[in-house]
Amino acid sequence: MSTVIDQAVQARLIASAARPRAVPAHLRYARTDPYAVHISFPPAASLDGAEVEWAFARELLASGLLTPAGRGDVRVWPCGPRRTVLEFHAQEGVAMVQIDTEELRGFLTASYTLVPAGGEAGLVDVDSEVAALLRQA
Template sequence: MSTVINQAVQVRLIASAPLERAIPAGLRYEPADPFAVRIAFPATASLDGAEVAWTFARELLATGLNEPVGAGDVHVWPCGTDRTVLEFHALEGMAMIQIDTTELRLFLRHSYELVPAGTEGEHLDVDSDLAALLRDA
């Protein structure tokens, strides 16, 4: 199945200066990469004028709706009942956003309808991925 889920969301960028501001973002889920979700921010939201995208585990996002999670570059935790915080760490610094939890739950529900939890491995094309790795080596 080649269906891709793209969902536009409005996020709140948390910063000390300038004060927090609303920015558009896009959530994406592809069965070809069944363990991952992607969030992208437009060039206008970045300091260097380039689009910024983060890819991380779908399970991390799902768990973070209910409890703090994350030990690497991405951390997720609930903020009250209606907001979820995503914190991104890079060499250049850190960014923190809040997203409406209902929107995240809807996005995840659609992703799990497309690829149920526990069936992700069935959607991997290991032979093609291996061939591409060997071709690029």
């Protein structure tokens, strides 16, 4: 069984321009980081021409499909029956993208097959993680 789920999705970048523009995005979930979902955007979608990656809680994505969720750097909320908005806050500003809700649900379903909800803690070796942090300090 694979330990990583990678899924390409089509996102619509919401900007101050009259029409949103389509940008490819890539969702990733790995058993080695069971609490997090990663989403990356190509260099063309960023202000500085570099690839952008965000990591946020899988639970935040699941909650945001149903009701507005998040208070920090990443916020997620449903936008009608077919789209979900992901809002990213950084020093440079705010970026918002819309992604097809069914694509996100499919991705989450696959992630729950890999690691069931509530099963994340059994995959994290807290002692090793703390030791690694202390070595870096």
